[in-house]
Amino acid sequence: MIPGEKIxxxxxxxxxxxxxxxxxxxxxxxxxxxxYMPVTEIQQEKWYExxxxxxRNVVFMVEDPDGKAVGYxxxxxxxxxxxxxxxxxxxxxxxxGKGYGKDAFRxxxxxxxxxxxxxxxFLQVFAFNERAVDLYKKLGFREEGRARDAIFQNGxxxxxxxxxxxxxxxxxx
Ligand SMILES: CC(C)(COP(=O)(O)OP(=O)(O)OC[C@H]1O[C@@H](n2cnc3c(N)ncnc32)[C@H](O)[C@@H]1OP(=O)(O)O)[C@@H](O)C(=O)NCCC(=O)NCCS
Numbered sequence: 351m352i353p354g355e356k357i358x359x360x361x362x363x364x365x366x367x368x369x370x371x372x373x374x375x376x377x378x379x380x381x382x383x384x385x386y387m388p389v390t391e392i393q394q395e396k397w398y399e400x401x402x403x404x405x406r407n408v409v410f411m412v413e414d415p416d417g418k419a420v421g422y423x424x425x426x427x428x429x430x431x432x433x434x435x436x437x438x439x440x441x442x443x444x445x446x447g448k449g450y451g452k453d454a455f456r457x458x459x460x461x462x463x464x465x466x467x468x469x470x471x472f473l474q475v476f477a478f479n480e481r482a483v484d485l486y487k488k489l490g491f492r493e494e495g496r497a498r499d500a501i502f503q504n505g506x507x508x509x510x511x512x513x514x515x516x517x518x519x520x521x522x523x
Contacts (some may be wrong), residue, residue, distance in 0.1 A: 352410070352457055352458075352461055353457070354453040354454060354456065354457035355453050356414070356415055356448075356449055356450060356453045357412050357413060357414060357415070357420075357450050357453050357454045357457065358412075358413045358417075359410040359411070359412060359413075359423060359454065359457055359458065359461070360410060360411050360413060361410065361411070362398075362401060362402060362409040362410065362411055362422070363411070364398065364402075366398075366411055366419060366422075367394055367395060367398045368391075368394075369419055370394065370422065371389055371391065371394040373421065373422075373440060373442055374388075374389050374394070375388045375389055376442070376443065378443045379440060379442075379443070381476075381503060381504070382440065382476065382479060382482075384501075386503075405428070406426075406427060406428050407424070407425065407426050407427065407428070408424065408425045408428065409422050409423070409424045410422065410423050410424070410458070412439075412441065412445075412450065412454045414445060414450060420441055420442050420444075420445035420450060421439065421440050421441030421442055421445055421450070421454070422439070422440055423437065423438065423439045423454055423455065423458045424437065424438045424439075425437050425458070425462065426438070428466070432469070432470070433467060433468050433469035433470065434468065434469065434470040434471075434472065435462055435466070435468050435470075435471055435472075436471075436472050436473060436474070437455070437458055437459070437462065437471055437472075437473055438473060438474075439451060439454060439455055439458075441454070451485055452485060452488070452489065455485065455486075455489055456489060459471060459489065459515070459520055460520075463517045463520050463521075468517065469516060469517050470514055470515075470516055470517075471514065471515050471520075472494070472512060472513065472514035472515075473486065473491065473512075473513055473514075474510055474511070474512055474513075475510075475511050475513065476501055476503075476508055476509075476510060476511070477496070477508050477509040477510070477511050478508050483511065483513075486513050487513075489515070490515045490519050490520060491513040491514060491515045492513060492514060492515065492519075493511055493512070493513050494512045494513060494514050495511075495512050496509040496510065496511050496512070497509065497510040497512070
């Protein structure tokens, strides 16, 4: 368990599989994923089997103050040589706007810098996702660049924004 101020991060468990599939397939959540196909039970189970033992790509569940799973954070491509990792977050629509996202991301950032000894934490966000971009800026992330028109969604192209924060910037944030 990794406690934050409001939320707690904990390991991914088999009991989370169906919640995560429902979250993934939720119509309000689909626009924030790169893949656009709804996920089947079998695909989700196979994803769980791979992810539960993966040490490079790690998922933590986000629990609210009542201990209820409300979403997840992830670390992709954990790179111990360059001390770099990509992170991401998805909270269920009912759990959004309560400060859980900020707390969960800050808790994960603290864990990556102060426990995993990472030097650089980065993320990719769709340019139209203003709420997320706003949050990341508040947490000290800076825009590194944009992959122009990299995302096609709802009949239009959108930029993919890459943002990062270094350990020295996190210490002073
Ligand atoms: C983006 C997300 C993680 C933010 O988490 P959250 O719990 O909803 O946000 P919080 O309540 O912690 O608010 C953090 C900041 O987000 C911004 N924010 C929150 N709700 C917002 C809204 N409705 N509109 C605009 N900005 C908003 C604010 O800047 C807020 O800062 P403040 O508390 O100082 O005002 C969450 O909404 C989510 O999971 N969204 C869907 C999936 C997604 O977009 N993931 C990111 C993919 S890159």
